[in-house]
Amino acid sequence: MIGPVAVIAQTSSGTGIIEYLTVFVLAAFVGIEVVSKVPSILHTPLMSGSNAIHGIVLVGALTIMGEAHGTPQLVLGFLAIFLATLNVVGGFVVTDRMLEMFKAKPEKRPAAQASGVEDPGDRA
């Protein structure tokens, strides 16, 4: 019993919350900054891709599952992991499928440039 109580006492001190709020505010600015530059043709993949990113809630579901005791908590934890996995796996797969359609055009020039960048042999 000492362990969990000590951990909670530590996070309840209130110093942690300010640090997390700082991270939250900075992340909001980064999100706005990065996303406001996305062209409209990529809005659907953006929505789908960011949908996949919040699937990382799976990490949270696994973390809480580690602490779960008793049937109700285990059942809810199981459900949370299942739902979060749907979100993260489905999200990335469906976004990849959308972006597959944006594959490079068969025009010669950009294709040649792209392969030049990828092939280190060209530079040597």
Add this chain to the structure above:
Amino acid sequence: MTPAVSLPLSTVRDLVYLLAIIGFIMALKGLGSPRFARRGNQLGAVAAAAAVAVTFTLPTLRHAGTNLVLALIAMVLGAVVAVPVARLVKMTAMPQLVAIFNGVGGGAAALISIIELLHLHSLGLKPAVYVTAEVLLGVIIGSVSFSGSAIAFIKLQELITGRPITYPGQQFINAAVGFAIGALIIVALVTGNIAFVFIILGLSLVLGLILVLPIGGADVPVLISLLNSFTGLAVAASGFVLDNNLLIVAGTLVGASGIILTRLMSSAMGRSLPNILFSAFGAVITATGGEEGDASRSVRTGTAEDVGVLLAYARKVVIIPGYGLAVAQAQHTVRELADALTAKGVDVSYAIHPVAGRMPGHMNVLLAEANVPYDKLEEMDEANAEMPTTTVALVVGANDTVNPAALSTPGSPIYGMPIIKADEAENIIFLKRSMRPGFAGIDNELLYNAKTTMLFGDAKDTLQKLVTAVADA
């Protein structure tokens, strides 16, 4: 010299989480250009996989046999369901799929908050006020997103009408539920009694439902974007509950991006977000015209052959795609037509309305699938500037996004929404299945315009006939 540094496992875990954060930011940045978008998304997937894998090093998870086994079973089940669904669903059903994947994420975030609360309760601890507040945020935002996405899915799948569902006293009931939740939050914070959290959970699920029911038609894309943002914030709230920076950053990135996207979309429709959410947009339909439009007015219908000749000898043709293109899966055929016209020396471009289809960029995805070059896709303002010098505006399955009522009829529900001004072109060709109004359910004056010729039928069949007609012309 390699110093034998032994990092504590928790530090390794935090470092991997940090790398995952960088991966997610790079993924979003990659989506900024078509060339790097796919690689960006794959980087995001790798980052997520690494973060999930390293989570299994948590001592609590490693040492709890039953919990670990259950966790693995749940993950395998999730993956077994998600992969085939994501792979096999048709392109037209993408919006529904995004809605459902979004909803389950919100549900997971809400569950995490509830489990944490049950956990603290079972230890006999009374959570600090700010812990209760974090839990409540996760529960409320997560469950609103869950039930809201479920209704959006049901609407898009057309299991219930896509039209706004209204009933007397709707605004009052919504406000009452909102206030009830607000009041219960205060009670729960003051008393710390977890029973209130479950009442709030129930009310939040109801709130998601009743907020989405009156939103219909053309506004669904904006709604999905908003709910996506909500789920992001719910995940960030879970991050606060679990003291996990990865969840806070990832959730906040999505929350911020969703809000930006939602704002871009609502301003593209010339309306404010509160107006979209609370005005039961399109509910006026029944007053302005029935299912089949106004039967007493005549429209001009043409044959594919006539239109084929008109197109083949045009100077400039602008194709205006809409949801009908997606339904008919006609993106490849429309490209064939464009190729045939280009071969005849016609200048062909596509005018893309920001909210054409049912998701932002829906048309771009479809046309990209058919290998239409990006430089042929013009955004609304660009297309409108060229419209007066356009010989033919070819409207393929679009309706509300070219409806001049948005500019001319102050009483119309879409008044104020910018449109593609197809009516300024010399000729207008409409490919439509019937005279039925569009998704927003509003009659379109443009159909009765003297410059307009209608070609009824499935867009793909009609386009195929046009390709033949152009080749013969």
